[in-house]
Amino acid sequence: MRPLLELSGVRKSYADRVVLADVELTVHQHDVVCLIGASGSGKSTLLRCIDLLEQVDDGVILLDGTEISDPRVDARDVRRQIGIVFQAYNLFPHLTVRENCVLAPRKVHGMTRPEATARTDDLLARFGLADKADAHPDQLSGGQQQRVALVRALCTSPRLLLLDEITAALDPELVGEVLEVVRAEAEAGMTMILATHEMAFARDVASTICFLDEGRILEQGPPEQVLRDPAHERTRQFLRRVLAG
Amino acid sequence: MSDWTPSARELERARIRRQDRFRRALIATLVTVVAAGVLWYVVTSSPGWPRVRETFFSATAARESLPAVAKGFVTNVAMFLVAEPLILVLGGLVAVTRSTVTPWLAPARAVAIVYTDLLRGVPTLLVVVLFAFGIPALQLTGITTSLFWLTLAALVLSYGAYVAEVIRAGIESIHPSQVASAEALALSRAQTLRHVVLPQALRRVVPPLLNDFVSLQKDTALVSAVGVSDALLAAQDYGNYHFNYTPLLVTAAFFVALTIPLARFTDWLGRRAQRRERGR
Numbered sequence: 001m002r003p004l005l006e007l008s009g010v011r012k013s014y015a016d017r018v019v020l021a022d023v024e025l026t027v028h029q030h031d032v033v034c035l036i037g038a039s040g041s042g043k044s045t046l047l048r049c050i051d052l053l054e055q056v057d058d059g060v061i062l063l064d065g066t067e068i069s070d071p072r073v074d075a076r077d078v079r080r081q082i083g084i085v086f087q088a089y090n091l092f093p094h095l096t097v098r099e100n101c102v103l104a105p106r107k108v109h110g111m112t113r114p115e116a117t118a119r120t121d122d123l124l125a126r127f128g129l130a131d132k133a134d135a136h137p138d139q140l141s142g143g144q145q146q147r148v149a150l151v152r153a154l155c156t157s158p159r160l161l162l163l164d165e166i167t168a169a170l171d172p173e174l175v176g177e178v179l180e181v182v183r184a185e186a187e188a189g190m191t192m193i194l195a196t197h198e199m200a201f202a203r204d205v206a207s208t209i210c211f212l213d214e215g216r217i218l219e220q221g222p223p224e225q226v227l228r229d230p231a232h233e234r235t236r237q238f239l240r241r242v243l244a245g
Numbered sequence: 246m247s248d249w250t251p252s253a254r255e256l257e258r259a260r261i262r263r264q265d266r267f268r269r270a271l272i273a274t275l276v277t278v279v280a281a282g283v284l285w286y287v288v289t290s291s292p293g294w295p296r297v298r299e300t301f302f303s304a305t306a307a308r309e310s311l312p313a314v315a316k317g318f319v320t321n322v323a324m325f326l327v328a329e330p331l332i333l334v335l336g337g338l339v340a341v342t343r344s345t346v347t348p349w350l351a352p353a354r355a356v357a358i359v360y361t362d363l364l365r366g367v368p369t370l371l372v373v374v375l376f377a378f379g380i381p382a383l384q385l386t387g388i389t390t391s392l393f394w395l396t397l398a399a400l401v402l403s404y405g406a407y408v409a410e411v412i413r414a415g416i417e418s419i420h421p422s423q424v425a426s427a428e429a430l431a432l433s434r435a436q437t438l439r440h441v442v443l444p445q446a447l448r449r450v451v452p453p454l455l456n457d458f459v460s461l462q463k464d465t466a467l468v469s470a471v472g473v474s475d476a477l478l479a480a481q482d483y484g485n486y487h488f489n490y491t492p493l494l495v496t497a498a499f500f501v502a503l504t505i506p507l508a509r510f511t512d513w514l515g516r517r518a519q520r521r522e523r524g525r
Contacts, residue, residue: 071261
């Protein structure tokens with residue numbers, strides 16, 4: 001089967017700081033890929049490159065066999081198929097929860113208002129946010145805002161979901177409610193790439209774990225292998241540190 | 246860095262990007278040339294064009310009137326150079342006064358509100374005329390009768406009201422979380438305003454402030470209405486004697502030449518601030 005996403009030789013640098021180097025990654029449909037690694041190891045940049053929010057310096061990114069790192073590709077065509085959720089939620093503060101969610105389905109995906117609203121309300125209800133549809137983002141807790149951000153990304157039925165440390169700004173009690181949503185989506189077969197510091201969650205949900213160090217994928221494989229029996233000393237060091245804490 | 250040489254694919258992409266940039270530059274140039282050509286044709290083929298060219302675009306009249314207009318323009322420049330700092334101070338004070346909450350300053354807040362409401366409501370030209378003719382009529386001792394200073398005061402008061410509202414809008418646009426985190430550090434309200442809110446607010450309102458200042462530079466020409474000998478008065482003077490209005494365009498050119506560098510300077514300031522904060 002053709003992979004949904006394929007990265008080879010991807011490189012990205014800011015001025016003379018190399019953020020990603022020689023990144024090779026293959027993601028099949030229904031895969032859940034967890035990117036782990038210290039802050040600054042390149043996890044966020046990798047996700048942003050896939051969504052074409054950053055221009056890669058070298059290498060090729062294929063989505064469904066088509067090269068999306070080609071400058072002639074319309075970035076919006078790519079982003080229509082990909083959903084992304086950011087660490088800082090990035091909800092639009094001037095719109096209500098429902099308006100945040102129906103914006104792209106209506107303006108980009110050509111859904112009518114009733115269609116978009118029906119889908120949004122359905123998702124909001126599934127994620128326990130039915131009574132918040134008319135609230136503005138600033139009136140919600142962090143966990144609620146992040147669940148809304150997930151709904152907003154899911155509303156357009158993306159083929160690939162990118163999650164950028166979406167629980168990093170939440171306190172432990174709220175982390176659970178957000179991860180439940182992600183777990184449900186993973187079980188429903190959503191293809192996902194997520195940067196995360198939640199090792200236990202990664203072990204449960206991931207089909208592949210990638211350990212990034214200084215912009216390189218040092219190690220990748222199924223969770224039991226990477227987390228229990230890592231091949232590299234750097235990976236062992238990192239795991240000792242996070243699992244001890 | 247040193248161990249990396251771009252792949253053939255990357256070189257190919259760089260070539261495509263270059264081509265794309267060239268194509269965009271080409272389109273921009275073509276569209277601009279065509280638009281300018283059409284505009285030129287419409288103007289010059291109009292029936293009254295020969296007459297307009299004579300009365301508004303006379304090289305002789307431009308040359309003859311240039312010294313007088315330039316001399317008058319010095320007055321305009323002097324006016325706004327003096328007025329701009331005063332307006333910033335006045336506008337800043339009024340804006341800060343309006344965003345205080347202490348009960349002790351309630352009368353000051355009332356004055357600030359009445360001031361902005363009145364001075365923004367009255368046409369600037371009217372304020373200039375009232376100051377130039379009204380204040381000398383009071384025959385107060387110690388108050389200047391110099392038209393230059395009286396009209397300058399009128400401009401400062403009129404624009405101070407606009408600038409105060411711009412700055413206040415900037416203050417109110419700062420997210421409450423910024424105030425909260427400053428207060429959480431036990432800063433007083435005044436300190437919060439001085440060290441956290443105002444620096445961010447002022448940076449945000451630089452473009453509208455520039456807008457007001459450009460507007461002020463032009464409105465220094467209003468003082469010609471009460472007989473201050475500025476560039477516009479000199480131009481009108483020449484026009485009335487020679488039935489030629491070219492000096493008006495000369496005056497316009499002076500004003501434009503003044504505002505464009507200011508606009509570029511502000512753009513540059515904004516970009517520099519952005520680079521510093523975002524680190525790119």
